[in-house]
Amino acid sequence: MRAEIISIGTELLLGEIVDTNTPFLANQLSLLGIDLYFTSAVGDNAQRLSGVLRQAWQRSELLITTGGLGPTQDDITRDAIAGLVGEKIEVNEELKQHIINFFARRGIEMPQSNIRQATLIPSATAIPNPQGTAPGWWVEKDGRIIIAMPGPPGEMQFMWQNEVFSRLQQRTGATFLSRMIKTFGLTEAKVDELLAHLMPSSNPTLATYAKLDGIYLRIAAKAARPEEAQEMISRREADVMAILGDVIWGVDDETQEGIVGRLLVAKGLSLAVAESFTGGFLTHTLANAPESESYFKGGLIATSDEVKVALGLDPQLVTGKASAEVATAMAILARRKLGASIGIGIEGESRAESVSGMVPGTVFIAIDSEQIKLHTVQSYSGRLYQMRRRAAYYALFDLMKLLRSI
């Protein structure tokens, strides 16, 4: 079944709101294994909406619309669908009573305009909307399905989850499963090159995504039974692991900070951070991990040598130049001062090369504990906030590898 999502509303074309309905529905369709080839947005204009619907009707079997079911003159989705299938709109007494009751519960008489929301065409059945006054429409005609839902995300999602999803699931036989594999340290082009022979496969499929915390790989498989799909994914995952090895750090919704936290808890260790270059991004990332209070002690963020010395760094060491030695001293300082078993220090250079004698974006990362002594030098480019994020994720990746090895 080929599906198409159409978002309706002029506000979408003014950039005043971000359409979160489309990604929600796209994700849900992928869970159902329904192919989604197109999404579009169109304003509250009868002619243009009709054009978009007509085209979708020609190229897709399932049309999902959001928006345009309100009570005002601007809400033209019902009329456009009626026009598309050549049917006449009529008031439905049961729906009318439902809307009258909805207002009565709030002590209000139904505004006359809301009668528009109590209408159907012969091919449509109403989809209940306990969250609002606009019922959805489920239209079946000529081997095609149109599902029209309201635009407010709360109403739409409730309707989808309670009514639409299960009905669609009954229509699709197959099972679809997917797995996200997360890597760090290779460019997207490099990952693509290494896996080039696996990329053309259409089942399971393999796709790459560039994120700030690395390159992600998504394996998706379609099969008659869940076990089969799972088996296809496991086999492809093994292929990928054999090639990429230890650049893989996690899967699905795992985060680097979450894995680091889990490893620290499992080993009874705790962590503290001292940052200069990254300006608190690493501390903030670690503090935001759920339950992190149990292993993350905190951070010391210094923006100048003066402050580094005030926090306890040896003035002899702090000479205005970023170095592995300073990063290491910061790691030790964080660990001792905040009473953690492991310290991370991040130091770097963002000034021009003519000032510092170093390529801007050069970052020194040190990890220090009783057992571990590690430091690395990396070089990043891009905007400062991107370099900061990459450096922080690099430190997490380093720590993760270390924790897995001990």
Next chain:
Amino acid sequence: MRAEIISIGTELLLGEIVDTNTPFLANQLSLLGIDLYFTSAVGDNAQRLSGVLRQAWQRSELLITTGGLGPTQDDITRDAIAGLVGEKIEVNEELKQHIINFFARRGIEMPQSNIRQATLIPSATAIPNPQGTAPGWWVEKDGRIIIAMPGPPGEMQFMWQNEVFSRLQQRTGATFLSRMIKTFGLTEAKVDELLAHLMPSSNPTLATYAKLDGIYLRIAAKAARPEEAQEMISRREADVMAILGDVIWGVDDETQEGIVGRLLVAKGLSLAVAESFTGGFLTHTLANAPESESYFKGGLIATSDEVKVALGLDPQLVTGKASAEVATAMAILARRKLGASIGIGIEGESRAESVSGMVPGTVFIAIDSEQIKLHTVQSYSGRLYQMRRRAAYYALFDLMKLLRSI
């Protein structure tokens, strides 16, 4: 000029990412007074992308695409455009050198696949992309313009703001000007209510946007000459200021941290922070402000009472309960320890009321200097990361008001 936005990438159709490029561009087009009638998303499929481009070419004069300019086999936007206009893709030596240099700066040899990003067709000129390896394409043919930009929002927005916007502005006759007015402390519904009589105006228009650092108001005016549009905006801004008064903290692309920084520099003051509840978000926000090294000393982030004491807080004071006293002591500690003239302390409670005896989301903010002593209590609801952001912005808003008053 009728425009159409096309987002390209299978990930958009899997619901894995929310397309923020389309609302950004939709908003920008409205500033330029360019009509946007359709937006759509299509996957990395040559046939379907070609179909979407062909249709857009028929019904619109300006086609803006995002995505599909990467180095991999999946990145097919260039090929699809070449096919649409019937031209041949060729490697451009200048672009090639740019990409080789981009990698050389990172000490990496250019992966062979990146050569795809160094290509053009005769009707296309390259749009520079200092943020990445993929240049954009500006294609002009048969009275139509195609602007192809990369998908990563940072790269796309930089390219748009530095290259594309002004070129498009030259093409449109009328002048559109807008002004964003930024407030903090009122709900969107309240702002809407206070300005209800100004909302229906169609020129200048007024629209509200809810952001984490407050409610924004956008005034937009259209006129034959820039001075006229400016005059309309100034008059409406005066109306708004008369009503909202001191909840307005800034305009246009000003940020709270930027304004705080400017005020600190002007008054020769410096700032340091001690955070627990906000987990480093305030420190990170301040450190990310441009040139902040000159006035922002750094931050101390403690996630437990133990660490607060290790950092120098009086053990008698730290009793497991968030309070104005602890927030004040933290502000003083940050100021003294990091050698700043002003300290901010943020303390709060995120545990259940049954554990702490306090509503979760209760936050204590203290600001301390030789001259200033201030503390406030706020209560937030929502998810923890939202509460953290709101608390940090509240502290900045408090400090801004104080700095403006002294």
